[in-house]
Amino acid sequence: MSDNSNPLVSIITPTYNHEKFVGACIESVLRQSYQNWEMVIIDDGSTDRTAEVISQYRDSRIRYFYQENQGIEALAHTYNRALEIATGSLIAILEGDDAWPSNKLVAQVPKFHDPDVVLAFGEETDMDVNGRPAKAKSRTGRKRKKLPRPTLFNDPVRSSTGYLLSMHGQSFIPPATVVIRRSSLEAIGEFQYVAGICPTDVPTFLRLSLLGKFHYAQDVLGFRRRHFSSATLRFLQPMSTTPQDFMFKQIDSPELALGEAQREAIKKTWRPRTSTREFATGRLFLIEHRWANARHHFIRAIHPGQPRVLAGAVAGWLLSWVHSDLEGLFRLAGRVPLKPSE
Numbered sequence: 001m002s003d004n005s006n007p008l009v010s011i012i013t014p015t016y017n018h019e020k021f022v023g024a025c026i027e028s029v030l031r032q033s034y035q036n037w038e039m040v041i042i043d044d045g046s047t048d049r050t051a052e053v054i055s056q057y058r059d060s061r062i063r064y065f066y067q068e069n070q071g072i073e074a075l076a077h078t079y080n081r082a083l084e085i086a087t088g089s090l091i092a093i094l095e096g097d098d099a100w101p102s103n104k105l106v107a108q109v110p111k112f113h114d115p116d117v118v119l120a121f122g123e124e125t126d127m128d129v130n131g132r133p134a135k136a137k138s139r140t141g142r143k144r145k146k147l148p149r150p151t152l153f154n155d156p157v158r159s160s161t162g163y164l165l166s167m168h169g170q171s172f173i174p175p176a177t178v179v180i181r182r183s184s185l186e187a188i189g190e191f192q193y194v195a196g197i198c199p200t201d202v203p204t205f206l207r208l209s210l211l212g213k214f215h216y217a218q219d220v221l222g223f224r225r226r227h228f229s230s231a232t233l234r235f236l237q238p239m240s241t242t243p244q245d246f247m248f249k250q251i252d253s254p255e256l257a258l259g260e261a262q263r264e265a266i267k268k269t270w271r272p273r274t275s276t277r278e279f280a281t282g283r284l285f286l287i288e289h290r291w292a293n294a295r296h297h298f299i300r301a302i303h304p305g306q307p308r309v310l311a312g313a314v315a316g317w318l319l320s321w322v323h324s325d326l327e328g329l330f331r332l333a334g335r336v337p338l339k340p341s342e
Contacts, residue, residue: 005113009179012079015095022053083190093178098224099223107221117214154209154212192206276301
């Protein structure tokens with residue numbers, strides 16, 4: 001039963017070849033203090049034991065659907081298929097390799113008693129392939145702590161819009177922590193599909209920022225699993241370049257009515273993007289033992305305006321010559337490595 005004080009939360013869970021992770025994902029939902037939920041799992045044509053793992057959970061609130069593989073490029077369509085199946089007035093996002101703390105829903109659902117709130121989110125912690133959380137706070141988390149209250153809460157409405165258009169805004173709202181008011185999501189035409197952009201989150205959050213307020217919590221409300229086979233990493237290049245083109249088009253949109261100075265400030269944030277992308281690509285090539293390819297990208301990552309990236313690129317370039325990777329250094333720094341320790 002669902003009412004205004006105890007609304008049904010529909011959890012949208014796309015999954016693909018997550019046999020190692022989807023069990024932990026489901027169990028984190030089963031442990032929720034808030035129990036009025038349904039979990040809509042869309043299996044995007046998995047070829048491993050994902051379906052078998054899911055079938056072991058007999059809770060009637062868990063609803064499993066299989067589809068022929070559409071790929072990450074059609075992720076928005078997969079989300080919207082789940083939305084059409086879902087019946088809750090609140091929509092939460094939890095991909096099949098991520099997880100939640102047990103207090104996630106009980107902490108966020110009451111925030112929607114305010115009719116002006118369209119989206120709630122919080123802090124996120126990275127975890128490794130074995131579920132161990134990072135010891136160090138992420139760079140995006142530290143940056144979020146410094147943002148002004150109007151940006152964090154989108155209050156007044158549109159206060160977050162400019163930041164979402166910036167390069168830093170691409171990681172402003174961690175999807176694993178998000179709950180959205182269904183009526184607001186439907187008002188913008190459901191999850192937003194943008195050709196060439198694999199994730200649906202930022203285009204969707206951008207449209208919601210024009211509609212109502214957000215609620216931000218400093219508590220950790222989601223765990224993002226970092227692993228070498230994740231779609232975010234495997235599609236790093238298109239996921240890094242196309243968003244910039246899309247955001248630049250939005251910046252000049254009459255609907256947003258941004259001033260010239262604000263537009264230029266947003267565009268300036270995107271200039272270091274290439275260095276960050278090249279470093280991440282080099283890191284992946286090290287893991288694959290493609291040493292020459294890694295060196296090529298680390299050289300391209302060197303940028304005097306980004307000392308952290310520069311230091312990492314130099315370290316990666318040196319390690320490529322001795323056939324080693326950066327994952328041990330990430331582990332020592334308290335960050336999540338992309339592969340388990342050997």
